[in-house]
Amino acid sequence: MRRRASGLIRDTGRGHEAAILRAALEAFAAKGFNGTSMREVAHSAGTSLSNLYNYFPSKGHLLAELLQRAGDEQLSRVRDAAAGGSATERLDAVVRAHIGFSTEHQLAALVALSEVRYLVGEQRTRVVRARDAVLATVARIVADGAASGEFGTPHPHDAARAIVAMCSSVATWYRPRGRLSRKALAEQHARYALALLEADALG
Amino acid sequence: MRRRASGLIRDTGRGHEAAILRAALEAFAAKGFNGTSMREVAHSAGTSLSNLYNYFPSKGHLLAELLQRAGDEQLSRVRDAAAGGSATERLDAVVRAHIGFSTEHQLAALVALSEVRYLVGEQRTRVVRARDAVLATVARIVADGAASGEFGTPHPHDAARAIVAMCSSVATWYRPRGRLSRKALAEQHARYALALLEADALG
Amino acid sequence: MRRRASGLIRDTGRGHEAAILRAALEAFAAKGFNGTSMREVAHSAGTSLSNLYNYFPSKGHLLAELLQRAGDEQLSRVRDAAAGGSATERLDAVVRAHIGFSTEHQLAALVALSEVRYLVGEQRTRVVRARDAVLATVARIVADGAASGEFGTPHPHDAARAIVAMCSSVATWYRPRGRLSRKALAEQHARYALALLEADALG
Amino acid sequence: MRRRASGLIRDTGRGHEAAILRAALEAFAAKGFNGTSMREVAHSAGTSLSNLYNYFPSKGHLLAELLQRAGDEQLSRVRDAAAGGSATERLDAVVRAHIGFSTEHQLAALVALSEVRYLVGEQRTRVVRARDAVLATVARIVADGAASGEFGTPHPHDAARAIVAMCSSVATWYRPRGRLSRKALAEQHARYALALLEADALG
DNA sequence: TATGAATGAGTTTTCATTCAT
């Protein structure tokens, strides 16, 4: 029984691969990396424990695969959004992209936030690099806006960190059937971010 | 050799209690609740594995004790800060209190943020209640300020959530010997928060 | 790329058979029967795991095939050498044949020595029989020489065992590029054997 | 139920330690290191699987402990025997000591012979060093005897290797209730060794 | 002949916890 392609985890036609990734994502989100057993993942994926290892050489690799996909997708969205226009426009777009990712791929965003620490070596480096690149992208926009006078904030770099934290945290409480639509949420946070930066646009 | 009392974990004179709590806090922060074994805690605390159970009936109780202390302390600080003055003054004080806690008790703040999920039942309820009370305190101030016209933000409740998230996230990156002093950090975030709320005071 | 026919493992033109036997021989020699997985063998043989089972019905059969070939070859060489002449001449020839086998087919000799124990039933019986036949061949020569007065040793049967052990052990340390050539090694051990038997010829 | 102290494995009074070592020794001898499971060892030792790990941190350490004890004991016996007298006397004594060890501690001798390969790193180095020291001790005596004219063999160093191999192999077939007593076996092999060396004494 | 996917039983090792002292 195939579930709808989620964008991050597409059905590759390769046996249980997608089912395993989906099961792992849900389990890691619900019970944490160390709180999840490979048995549970296998069970949820509808396959046997040992078959997991035909797809991923270790539990860590399974986490890494998820976090890399999440990190890459998030970075790609943010970078696209950071492409053109004034600092104000770009920041608005980036925040919307971030919130968009955090709500569309809420589980992945959640797991990326809380389970990176369990990656090691090269895998960790790669995921952390993507995360840092997101921050750097926001920081650059903030710096540009501060330089151009669009933003009045006296501490551009730290402000970028605050904005990213604010956006990321949405994944921890967002509920699809909540009071606010994804779009409303994105708009709201774009406004928070610009206000935080003391942007002219809100004057 | 006793380490300096940390405020949260005071030496009670009751044998290894403080050492155990400290060891657990550090381990949980470094490797997560499920990534930490009681053996490691015992070893770091300088006592035997079985002796742990003379102080705490289970690993879960050990976590609960830490999180309750952290939650209580944080709530108490925030409530104290929320006591008097205009909404602007109270918000400023609350943000400073929050940042103060997150930097003074960084490990506890970190563990409170990421390991609450492993509490169950009554213990979880109690800790979550403290966390919610912090949010409610901020939300009330924001609502007051919005009502009085001090804050221009059109979404007071969500803004409170954004502010708390922003403050909490400081614990994830703060380094005692970093560029900014704890006080500077607090000031900076107070400004971010007021700006986010579109406060008159920054006009 | 085919490796040179080794005598024991000839290329039969039957797909991967020779490659599998060679890979198994090397792996068993390096890591032992129980330390070697079928996966490793398949990988080294350049084929798939499941294809192994098209050639050998089980891991045990793979070992049996190797050990039978080794045992048969060794026995055949020893028997040929034991054919004619005086006891002294036959013993000299047999020791040279043994050392010849142990150095030419070092891996096979090594595996035959240390992994027979993992054979079971009929397969084990057959290999052990070949091994015993080698000993019996040597023992017969020694007995003949003792009877004829060529050898002065007072314990002919046990002496045969000592000689075979001495020859077999060469496989455990021989290195093709070592100090002694294969021929020199054979000569040396022939002399050890005759001396051990207190042969007239050395008087 | 305590079994008689074996010399190598003495009862230390520390719980199941001796029982575990004995069980492991027997199992490794019977089924090989990789053919033995920790479960079997635990079962034979009369304790639980997990309790094994309170005594030995890994299966490899268990093997190492056995092989180190065996290697140390063997080396110590051989060195004691190599102490005084003519080369002929010392060689005679050393061979008797070697056979003595191989028959008294047959299982340990057997396991030392066939399972060293599964040791790694420092542990392997140490055991191999003991084994090499035994060979070196014999080689020195042979060299002395060759120099003094007591032994006529033209290849002293390799002869030492042959003698050690011959003695070690006794452990592979010796049976306590066999035709020859331990003493007779030792005498016999001493004679083989001296004959092999073309010793004057046998002239 | 050849393969990729799959599996059940088994491996070593770790864990939180208990108990006798």
Add this chain to the structure above:
DNA sequence: GATGAATGAAAACTCATTCAT
């Protein structure tokens, strides 16, 4: 309060083998 020994359950991972194609 403190300990060393012990345990049952479960963890991650491996294995020889099978099956559909």
